[in-house]
Amino acid sequence: MAYSFPEEVLEHVFSFLSSDKDRNSVSLVCKSWYEIERWCRRRIFVGNCYAVSPGIVIRRFPEVRAVEMKGKPHFADFNLVPEGWGGYVYPWIAAMSAAYPLLEEIKLKRMVVTDECLELISKSFKNFKVLVLSSCEGFTTDGLASIAANCRHLRELDLRESEVEDLSGHWLSHFPDNCTSLVSLNMSCLGSEVSFSALERLVARSPNLRTLRLNRAVPLEKLANLIRRAPQLVELGTGAYSAEIRSDILLNLTEAFSACKQLKGLSGFWDVVPAYLPAMYSVCSGITSLNLSYATIQSFDLVKLVTQCRNLQRLWVLDYIEDSGLEALASSCKDLQELRVFPSDPFGAEPNVSLTEQGLVSVSKGCPKLQSVLYFCRQMSNAALISIAKNRPKMVRFRLCIIEPRAPDYLTLEPLDAGFGAIVENCKELRRLSLSGLLTDRVFKYIGTHAKKLEMLSIAFAGDSDLGLHHVLSGCESLRKLEIRDCPFGDKALLANAAKLETMRSLWMSSCSVSYGACKLLGQKMPRLNVEVIDERGPPDSRPDSCPVERLYVYRTVAGRRIDMPGFVWTMDDEDSGLRFS
């Protein structure tokens, strides 16, 4: 190509492309662009760690600096994936330690990370800067000690919601005295107390610290000391927010907060004593993100705090806020974009708080920017859903959990098909949807017809027949992740839409009616899919082909079958499995 730019120029142009989609498009233009692009790609995102192998990634992208990866399916969060299923990151770390000595960032979600992994990371990557472990498990505080001790340029250590075996709080003291690079520290999921003086010194010598999320064990009386050393904080997660009522503690805390002029996010708030909430009032006007989802305080106290945060964009809260509190929220917080209301007593037989569909309707009416909702409640009506849909056509994420499975419209006793139908019909930008309540195949017809931008759909205890699943698989053009539990969906829809599954990241079906025979057939016909049957009753071969499988996980892959499957996972191979390359 006589007119082509020199490589360096193309590389420079490509460096402005950050989205994977754009980079992938660029790679398809011609061979030389493919080559140039692959040498300069610095960030990769692997949505399913089994969709590709470390070897393939390293071969194609030799100069990666940041890796983001996800392991277990989403329903693992709710104990639907048995222990030992997989998602081990070790093979990746081992391969990358040799291939990517300049690696700086590792972000993992729902993966099994061991202390060996952490030690390997800390020793292999001299420039390591960012470690984010979201909902991960398998490591102990000893692994954290390796990271603290050896990563000289560590900027971020974020353990959000991971399950860490907490041997002691001593790990924090392993940060060397000359480590001053910390920008973000999130240890909120840890149980043990760390040495407070070590923590204080660490905060004091980290002038770039922007995010500090403490764990419950850090007492309120000492919080002021920490905050005072970091008035530049943008995000703060408190420890337990309770102490004996003493005016000196309150004064100290109030003073410390008032010095934090940049504070935008607050979280933590375990064991809240309402008398101490006023200490934060001076920063409320700047707060855009507030996580009160562990604060077991009454509506009145919640409202007092929340209504002062006029610039609030994100609120996570318990259902103690009640309908009245949500109404107050709707009048005060006009910038609200995301609301999550969690259940305080999810297993109680009777409602313990006065939170109904009305709260959500109020917020949908009063908050013009509302686009992301997660709402647990005990009753819902089609009228309410229709109202919400009409109020907020720009909704992007809508997850509703009516606590009782198959609960109908409490006013009319009809299914909630019309309500959710209105949601998908009005909210044309909807990307994520979780359904609940009494639903027939009709709702899936609406979804297939209207939800053209839908990427992730979660279904539980819904539908009448295979037609429901067929509507979704044949209609939802943008669907990437589909997770289903306890629905009467079976073989027909699955097999009729087999090709669709190659356009998606994954499909999860548990406690449905998919037979072993259909799984085998799917595995045989679709070599580029891994069709995995998870069944704790023993080999599916020992039962008739017509017997439904417990759980089915189907995902597209270029890596072939997994080699790390536990005894209760079986892959349905294609006919030429013997000739597979990995």
Added chain:
Amino acid sequence: MVECEKLGFEATELRLGLPGGGEKSNANYGKRGYAETVDLKLNLSTKEICLDQSDLDEKNLNKEKNLMPNCATDSVKPPAKAQVVGWPPVRSFRKNVMAIQKKSDSEDAEKGTGAGAAFVKVSMDGAPYLRKVDLKMYKTYQELSDALGKMFSSFTIGKCDSQGMMDFMNESKLMDLLNGSDYVPTYEDKDGDWMLVGDVPWEMFVESCKRLRIMKGTEAKGLG
């Protein structure tokens, strides 16, 4: 296995009570209702129970019962329903944290320092008997003052009006009295000290106030 099925059946019975009246919904969807019942039974007995028995057995049902708030002090709540694995979709992380907090909340309630009412005795110098107020009913000092005014107005009618006639301005007179120097509102705090009402933020006052005493100004030395 027998216990297994029994549990499943009980759980089904509990779950037949759909909100809005189980009877009605069965009538509307006669066939559906039956199918649902059968589905529920089948689901529980073949899948959830036998596979995830550890979640549904007695031990865990009892554990879940302990998560009920104030189970020792309140009247008996209906027991938690036999649980379906992973439903409602609340992460274990969150469930565990809530469980710990509920326990300490209920312990607090037993000790009487919980989030319920906060009744304290109120005495007014010269009044023949004491009253009780629930501090949680009020949100500001002014509201409390208004309420106390209403409460004690009957005691001042006789005193204020020497001619023995009903004075319709009594309440405001009492307010003047309360706000003026004649009467001084004081309270006893958790440490047993007598403090002047109004110094600390309202919420802190509610947490630490043990009893109230509306003192005659002449007696309120050393508090101002």
